Amino acid sequence: MRYKLILLIIPLILIVQTLGYAQEEDANYWMQLGAQFYNQGDFRSAIICFLRVKEIQERTIGINNASYANTLNGLGTFHLSISDYSQAEKYF
Secondary structure, X not given: OHHHHHHHHHHHHHHHHHHHHHHHXXXXXHHHHHHHHHHOXXXXXXXXXXXXXXXXXXXXXXXXXXXXXXXXXXXXXXXXXXXXXXXXXXXX
């Protein structure tokens, strides 16, 4: 009985780990897409992508992670670059 339980749990752990990896890849996709929009001058689309990255990271790596801190810093810098100082302040 104990071995059957272990055999059921191991695939679940692998699925959860795979989903976490897929979501991290998803964050990288949104970050790259946001950078493309930013470089094209489409700031509205860029911020939507960057906020999506923030949401994904909150769920997957948590708020006490250096990558999440870098994302917040990037959001603040983004808002500074478009002279939106009140929004920039929220991320620093």
